[in-house]
Amino acid sequence: MQRTSFAEMHCSIGQSLERIGEWWTPLIVRDIHLGLHRFDDIAENLGISRNLLTRRLESLVADGIVERRAYQERPPRHEYHLTEAGREFVPVLMALMAWGDKWATPPGGPPVRLVHDACGAEFTPRVCCSACGEPVNTATVTALPGPGAAAGPGTTVLARRSGLAP
């Protein structure tokens, strides 16, 4: 059946997943980021079905994560590039990669090393506090209801627990 959409959820994770949470989508963004801009390159690299790649690229473009850019007129040919939103998503992918390196190491060891050009070091991405710069973890972070908190699909029980409308 059609997948349940997360679009109506009062949850930014749900909203994010609606845009980049589908199967293949994060890998497509990874490929574009790593320099694969042509349809056939991405299709061959991932081994994704071509019709599915068409659909995924369409929705990424519709959501403003990827930009479809003509690089010649006749015949019309296009390249795919990340937008600002797409580029800002890449660090999330790096954090995901770091988690995978630690808890789900691929056969043969980590396939990618990351170098931070600004400081020159090979590094591991970490999620940090924007205020003090320290790494965050479940023990040191508290989640509080924000302005958009509400009972709705995806947050019924949570809203009840935090004292919002049942």
Added chain:
Amino acid sequence: MQRTSFAEMHCSIGQSLERIGEWWTPLIVRDIHLGLHRFDDIAENLGISRNLLTRRLESLVADGIVERRAYQERPPRHEYHLTEAGREFVPVLMALMAWGDKWATPPGGPPVRLVHDACGAEFTPRVCCSACGEPVNTATVTALPGPGAAAGPGTTVLARRSGLAP
């Protein structure tokens, strides 16, 4: 058709997605982290089909992200808790949430505020360099082939481009 598995990919993102990339799975982890430990609570909160929740929880337990803990004997009843791997995944979810807050704000504004207990500030998660602590972005990070880099499903073209075996 059955989803193509990313398990054989030489890519930590693929490995991560294989474990937590399926539809619903990140939201299930979110719910458990936020204190929903019972099957019925999670099912009601998300509105997920109960058989699907069963399957997702099974695979999360099999992958060592969630732990199934008996809290009474007769009748047998269980609670779900995050393991160490699961807790370390939560910051990735926070980064994903921050991206959604910025680029896909849910109706009504950000539904959750995060407070870093260590410094007391309300903050935005950022992905930073483990060496110098500065936030990373696409412009300041270079990806290099690591020990596990290889041509294979999910990385054929990339491996060719970076000079590995065709």
Added chain:
DNA sequence: CCCAGCAAGTTCAATGAAAGGACTAACTCA
């Protein structure tokens, strides 16, 4: 004692998304 209720699932049919391979369009280059 009987019935309602809870918790944690399991079973089932209907539907539509994914896979994969063949096909098309429009052009270029030798």
Added chain:
DNA sequence: TGAGTTAGTCCTTTCATTGAACTTGCTGGG
């Protein structure tokens, strides 16, 4: 003229997802 490139579309098969009903084992109230 024929092969190659690029970016898709079309089609069939197969399986995951949905939603709702059903099951099991026990507790607590009247």
